[in-house]
Amino acid sequence: MGRRGPYVCGIDAAMDVVSGKWKSLILWELHHHGARRFGELRRGLPGVSEKMLAQHLREMEEDDLVRREVFDQVPPRVEYSLTDSGRSLNEALRAVGVWGQQRLRRLAEPA
Amino acid sequence: MGRRGPYVCGIDAAMDVVSGKWKSLILWELHHHGARRFGELRRGLPGVSEKMLAQHLREMEEDDLVRREVFDQVPPRVEYSLTDSGRSLNEALRAVGVWGQQRLRRLAEPA
DNA sequence: ACAAGTACGCACTAAATAGTAAGTATGGGG
DNA sequence: CCCCATACTTACTATTTAGTGCGTACTTGT
Numbered sequence: 001m002g003r004r005g006p007y008v009c010g011i012d013a014a015m016d017v018v019s020g021k022w023k024s025l026i027l028w029e030l031h032h033h034g035a036r037r038f039g040e041l042r043r044g045l046p047g048v049s050e051k052m053l054a055q056h057l058r059e060m061e062e063d064d065l066v067r068r069e070v071f072d073q074v075p076p077r078v079e080y081s082l083t084d085s086g087r088s089l090n091e092a093l094r095a096v097g098v099w100g101q102q103r104l105r106r107l108a109e110p111a
Numbered sequence: 112m113g114r115r116g117p118y119v120c121g122i123d124a125a126m127d128v129v130s131g132k133w134k135s136l137i138l139w140e141l142h143h144h145g146a147r148r149f150g151e152l153r154r155g156l157p158g159v160s161e162k163m164l165a166q167h168l169r170e171m172e173e174d175d176l177v178r179r180e181v182f183d184q185v186p187p188r189v190e191y192s193l194t195d196s197g198r199s200l201n202e203a204l205r206a207v208g209v210w211g212q213q214r215l216r217r218l219a220e221p222a
Numbered sequence: 223a224c225a226a227g228t229a230c231g232c233a234c235t236a237a238a239t240a241g242t243a244a245g246t247a248t249g250g251g252g
Numbered sequence: 253c254c255c256c257a258t259a260c261t262t263a264c265t266a267t268t269t270a271g272t273g274c275g276t277a278c279t280t281g282t
Contacts, residue, residue: 005218008157010211011135011204017214019130021270024122038229046119049271054230074278075228085214092210093122095203100125103196104118132240149259160241165260185248186258 004063014089017063020056022048027082027090028097030066035081065089115174125200128174131167133159138193138201141177146192176200 007013018024022045029044030036036044042053057080060066065086071077082090118124129135133156140155141147147155153164168191171177176197182188193201 007211007215008136009139010208010213010215011139012211013214013218014207014211015129015135018126024126025119028120028122039227050230051232051272052270055270070229073228075280076230076278078229085217088213089207089210092206095206096125096200097121099200099203100118100121100123102121102199103124103128104121106196107116107124150257161260162242162262163240166240181259184258186250187248187260189259 014092017060017065018089018093020059022052022056023060024093026053026056026060027065027086027093030080030082031087031090035069035079038078038080041080060086125203128171128176129200129204131170133163133167134171135204137164137167137171138176138197138204141191141193142198142201146180146190149189149191152191171197 003016005013005016007016018027025045026041029041033040033044038053038057041057042048042050045053057066057068061068064083066080067083069079069081071079114127116124116127118127129138136156137152140152144151144155149164149168152168153159153161156164168177168179172179175194177191178194180190180192182190
């Protein structure tokens with residue numbers, strides 16, 4: 001899929017790992033719910049398909065943003081949580097989220 | 112192109128306007144060079160095609176991130192600069208850029 | 223016996239995004 | 253006269269990304 005470098009600067013390197021329709025939302029979900037199972041995440045992200053969710057989680061695992069823990073049970077149980085790197089990325093995105101909320105307000109009030 | 116809403120949260124609303132291979136870099140270029148002409152931007156973003164640059168600039172103008180000024184001269188002169196909204200988005204992205212630089216360091220030192 | 227829930231993988235299709243090459247109008251330089 | 257530069261647009265193609273639906277293996281519930 002994506003490129004994983006070479007990057008011309010930090011923003012470039014960061015945007016590469018968050019670009020993907022659901023990645024920032026996955027980060028957010030995991031951040032404020034802690035560990036979540038595949039199905040919980042799916043229900044928390046209305047509209048995501050199983051395929052995309054799995055694919056994004058794989059990539060984020062490869063990029064060391066999320067940790068995947070498999071419990072040897074039946075029915076299968078798999079939990080996802082943020083790594084330190086994922087947590088700090090999510091924090092770095094906070095200011096962006098605030099900007100986005102202002103944008104939402106601007107869009108809502110056409111003045 | 113994209114969606115321009117509806118958005119489930121601020122991050123979503125913000126990511127929508129910065130997603131695009133060059134948008135964050137355009138923001139950065141305009142931020143630390145001030146007003147720039149089309150050709151200057153193109154030369155400042157190695158690898159961008161004229162088509163993509165024009166397309167991204169149109170979208171960013173629509174999203175009120177950049178301002179476009181046309182000078183009635185021959186040969187044509189068009190200048191792009193950040194709006195207040197674009198400037199504040201760029202500031203919000205600063206933390207993300209810092210995170211990305213750390214990632215670059217991690218990628219460089221495979222330790 | 224049969225459907226549901228679990229966490230996916232795979233094949234196929236559709237849609238979005240990006241690249242390439244050419245064309246537009248104008249004036250200056252060789 | 254022809255080419256270069258400016259700032260694009262358009263047409264066509266290629267690549268990437270996303271959506272749909274089915275299959276898997278096992279267990280509990282009806």
